[in-house]
Every structure is written in structure tokens, then in C-alpha cells.
Amino acid sequence: MRQTVLVTGSSGKLGRAVVSELVRRGHDVRGFDRVASPALVTTQVGDLGDRAALDRAMVGVDCLVHLAATPDDADFLTELLPNNLVGLYQVLEAARAAGVRRLVLASSGQVNWWQQMAGDLPVLEHQPVSPKSWYAATKMFLEAIGRSFSEVHGMSVLAVRIGWCPRPEQEAEFRDTPSAHDVYLSPGDAGRFFAHCVEAPETVRFLIVNATSRPVRETRLDLTVARQVLGFEPRDRWPEGM
Template sequence: MRDAGAFSHYPHPMANHILVTGSAGRIGHAVVQALAAQQLPVIGYDLMPTPGLRPEQCRIGTLEDVTLLQAAANGARCIVHLAATPDDSRFPRGAEPDDGDNFLTELVPNNIVGSYQVMEAARKGGVSRVILASTGQVIDGHLRNGRIPVRSSTSPEPRYLYACTKVFLEALGQVYSRQHAMTVLAVRLGWCPRPGQEEEFRQSEMGPDVYLSPGDAGRFFLAVVQAKSLPSYSIVYATSKPVRREIYDMAETTRITGYVPQDMWSDGDP
């Protein structure tokens, strides 16, 4: 049942809504735009207000604020969990003492503890569908050794410690789907460059083939939210159309979710 007291700060509590964590970020913003364009009821959850959402649709706090998170999750039809520290800050490490490692300071609290809190909020709030943002970095070892295209069944060979937290996320989703009868989809996202990553993207040999445009990111998550049924647990990839060759096998994505990419990277992007 809805915890009305926990919603009391907000003038317009919603029911049957879609909760998007990390809604103010690069991908989150694209997702809330796509959902709102279909008049779907969206609640954004982030450290800051989400552009494009009205104040009453924004929950501002960390994933560790379990009271706020639980109130936001209660009654949701679906949670799209994007909030995370989205990469290693520096790896392999630099020199001591400031070696740039962000595992204990950011990756553990935001990606590991935070994801656990989201799954717990979903379980306690009776949320039946959760979509988890994983990354192609979990299968990086296959790419480096030319074992492409990678498939949904490809086992993890994580890049660095950020990717390890996403392996944990995928496993966490699988446990909750099995133990708590939730539908969980983990998506190994392609590369939707954040501000400041443009040059790194251009230098990357695989970048154009794993590019994920904001428009396609929005369309992908909309497709998953709207899918009539999903397997109890699945892993899929999501990218735009590759420029030269297929790195991620998207057949399973289209079969399960109906998502078909529309965009392709070009010189004007990102």
C-alpha cells in the first residue's frame, strides 16, 4: 500500500508511474523526454532537478535516502534505474597518494549500495518491472580479443572496477527476479557520450559502431516500459545502428522489446 505520509511533501503524488533514477543525466534526460512525450506519468529521481520535469515530478536526493526512495518507488509500475557513477575516474591507477581510484568513494556507495537500495525499494513497493542500466564494458575482454559480435549470453569479462559494479548489478537483478517474482531487464548500453567525452569518442575505433544516440536511448527505454510482457530476467544490448560492423548482437533486443534503432552516428554527433 502507498505510504501517503512519505509523499506528504509533494502536492501531486502519483500512482502507476514510472520512476527514473538518474533522470537529470545524459541518458536519463533523454528517457524522461521520451516517456513524457507519450503522456506517461514520470517521476524523476536525482541529486538535482531534472530538466523538462515539473517540480512535483522531481525527487531530489541520493539513493541512500531510503525514505525518499521508498516513497518514490511505492505504487510505480516500473523503475528505470540509471543513477550511478558512470565510469572509473582513473584506471589503471595513477601514482599514490592521489591515484584516482574512485571505487570506495563513489562506485561502492552509488553503484553497489545504491542499486541494492533501488531493488529493495522495488521489492517493498510492489514494483513488478525494473530496468537496470548495465554497460558494454562488462564484456570488454571479448571486444579486445576480437570475439564479436557479443551476444546476450556472452559471459562477463569486465574492463575495470566500474564494469565490475555493473556485473554485480546484472547479478543483483537476476537474484531479485528469481527470489521476488519481479521482471528485470538488464541492458548493456552502448556509448552515449557525455559532455567532455566527445574527443575520446572520436579517437575510439569502435565508438561509431557502439554509438547510442539520445533519441534511440529514449526509444529503447520507452519500448521496454511499454512492452506487454518480458521474460522474468533478461540481458540485452542497446545501441543505434552501427556504422561499419555489428559489435553487439541486437537480435535478442528486438525480439524481446520490439526496439529497432533509428539513428546512426555521423560526423555531426555527438
């Protein structure tokens, strides 16, 4: 069914992939980013800290895909706190006030980092978290408040633990890190994954789910939940789609 979907972070690496797949599937897609998203018909240019701008963007929205954030470790007080925590608060409260029914939130495989480093693989979503650092801790907070919004406000909430879809400045580091190739998420698979989340059955009330393409050597982030609950099957394997 065609839905009105607001994608925050729509100008970013993942945002552009998600927008293009949702548009391809016939959804009415809107963007929200502090940088204009040229591929979109309707883009609200604004900051996550601007509640009035978020309220305008949220009118008539069925599903929110929240990707906008500082996407890795950075100074906590000046980057992670305003973008990943205060921004999250503003986005979720605006969505709740507007009656948005489903939230698809960008979490990270870094939420359970130290288990991956210890080699206890694959990592399952229900295992105890072990955040890499402050950035991953903001994603733990995102998952936790997502669960609360599902229980308290009756919204359907999916938190996606994304593997690694390297941004241009990360490509050299990514190539030189063989273990990362097993958690690669190609832009094409990312678009399809998030589309599966948007289109998931109403019966999905709260879900934490890993998202990667096909591993090269071994499975680090288990995809059983993605397959069984969302019907997602990755098509690419690194370096496809890079």
C-alpha cells in the same frame, strides 16, 4: 498502457533522453536525482543512499528505470561502492518494498569488454562476461542481483547493456575512437530503447539486452535480442543525434 515510471538519474545524459521519450508516450514520469530535473513534473531530489527519500519516490510506481550511478571507472571506495553498489541495494530494496512490478537497470557493454578487444564479434548477451575493470564489475553485480530479484521476488527485470552515449566531456575522445562509433547509442535511440523496455510484455521475466544505434562499420554488440524480444530497431547512426 500508461504507467507510472520512476527514472533515477533523471538529470543525466541518458536520464533526460529517457524521460522525454516516456513523457512523449504519455507515461506518468517521475524523477529521482541528486540534481533537480527541470523537465519533469515530479522530481525527488535526493541521494541513492537516502532510503527514506527513495521510499517516498517509489509510492505508486509501476516501473523503475534505474540509471543513477557513477557512469564509468572512478575511485572504488568513494564513488563506485556508495553509488553503484550501496545505492543499487537501496533502490532495489525500496522498489521491492513498494511493490514495483518491473525494473529496468542500466548495465554496460563494458561487462564483456575483453571479448570486444580480442575482436570476437559480435558480442552476444549470453557469452561469458569479461569486465573491463571495477565499474564494469559493479554492472555484473547489478545484472546478477537483477536475476535474483526476478526469481526470488517475481519482479520482471531487464538489464540493458548500453553501448556508448557520450556525455559532453567525452565527445572529443569518442570522435577519436573509431571502434566506439559502432557502439554509439544516440539519445533518441536511447529514449526509444528504454521505452521499449518499460512497455515490454509481462512475459519478459528476466532479460539481459544490448543497446546501440546502427553500427558504422561492424556490429560489436549484437542486437538480435533487442529486435526479437523488445521489437526495438535503431534509427540513428553516428554522428546522428550527437
